[in-house]
Amino acid sequence: xxxxxxxxxxxxxxxxxxxxxxxxxxxxxxxxxxxxxxxxxxxxxxxxxxxxxxxxxxxxxxxxxxxxxxxxxxxxxxxxxxxxxxxxxxxxxxxxxxxxxxxxxxxxxxxx
Amino acid sequence: xxxxxxxxxxxxxxxxxxxxxxxxxxxxxxxxxxxxxxxxxxxxxxxxxxxxxxxxxxxxxxxxxxxxxxxxxxxxxxxxxxxxxxxxxxxxxxxxxxxxxxxxxxxxxxxxxxxxx
Numbered sequence: 001x002x003x004x005x006x007x008x009x010x011x012x013x014x015x016x017x018x019x020x021x022x023x024x025x026x027x028x029x030x031x032x033x034x035x036x037x038x039x040x041x042x043x044x045x046x047x048x049x050x051x052x053x054x055x056x057x058x059x060x061x062x063x064x065x066x067x068x069x070x071x072x073x074x075x076x077x078x079x080x081x082x083x084x085x086x087x088x089x090x091x092x093x094x095x096x097x098x099x100x101x102x103x104x105x106x107x108x109x110x111x112x
Numbered sequence: 113x114x115x116x117x118x119x120x121x122x123x124x125x126x127x128x129x130x131x132x133x134x135x136x137x138x139x140x141x142x143x144x145x146x147x148x149x150x151x152x153x154x155x156x157x158x159x160x161x162x163x164x165x166x167x168x169x170x171x172x173x174x175x176x177x178x179x180x181x182x183x184x185x186x187x188x189x190x191x192x193x194x195x196x197x198x199x200x201x202x203x204x205x206x207x208x209x210x211x212x213x214x215x216x217x218x219x220x221x222x223x224x225x226x227x228x229x
Contacts, residue, residue, distance in 0.1 A: 008153070034217065043118075043205050043220035044156070088155060090218075100146075100218060104155040 003027055006089055006103030015112050019076040023089035023103045026070065030101075031094040033065050035074045038086045038105065047087075048074070079110045115139050116208050118221035125196055126229055133191045133224045135206030141186040142208035146218060147179070150203045162189055196228045 006023045013019055021035075032051055036044035048063040050056045050072075056063045062075040072091070076083055089103040115138040125131050135145060144163050148156040162168040162183035170176050178200075180192040189208075193200055203225050207218035 006155075036220075041203075041223070041225070043116075043207075043223045046217055046219065049217060099158070099161060102156045107153075 001026055003101050004089065004091060004103045007106055008104050010107040010109055012109040012111060013079055015079060015081060015110055017079050017110070019074075019079050019083070019108060019110075021074040021076075021087050021089075021106050021108070023072050023091075024070055025072070025091060025101075027091075027093075027101075028067070028070065029093050030091040032092050033063070033072050034090040034100070035061075035063055036088045036090060036102075038088060040085075044088055079108075081110050081112045084108055084110050114210075114217075114219040116142075116206065116219050116221040118206055118224050120224060121222060122225045122227075124227045124229065127197050128195055131193045131196055131226060133193075133204055133206075133226075135189045135191070135208070135221050137187045137208045137210070137219070140208075140210040142189070142210055143186065144209045145183055145189040146207045146209075147181060147189075147191050148205045148207070150205060150223075152203075156205065159191075193226065196226070198228045201226055201228045 004025045034049040035047045037047050038044040050063050053065045053067045060077045064073040086105040086107045088105040090100045092100040117136045119134045147159045159174045160168040160170045162181050164183050164186050168181035183189040205223040207220040
């Protein structure tokens, strides 16, 4: 079993839709949870990070962590064609250096 | 802030030659740098973690003698692919974390696409 599971998609939605991206994980010790966006042939860029459980909102993006279910989500409201990219979830422990475990990434297509 | 650059962005080389890729943190001091490899439509595969002034820690299955990593300063790390072969063709991405960031957030470079003929 992988430490982090993420559906690779692709996920195709119409412009303006609400997008829900999810990851599950097996290590209950993970404390930091991050979402990265990667455009084709580019390096990933950090979108959001959260510590422990709860929600965090930043503009059209909301990150949600449910540690009891070992489940994290990223919601994108009013999706735009420019949101089309691969979204990677990532997480790490609170100790042991900064080694981060990444999900496989979900490819998102937002159609105009 | 938190900008990481990589050079070159693309490189084509002949089999058997060595290729050096540079990773620089432009506006912060990177105490830790990571090197990843990414195949098409796949996630990031961590190759090694390097701390400034220390030897790199390689992930299982990554050949230390083939992928030489040097983290000589707080703003520069290099990855040298020695005696490159076609199977080494891939997208190589570095990331950096700064000591002042309690989260240990990694900031990624734009990647280097390597093609070995």
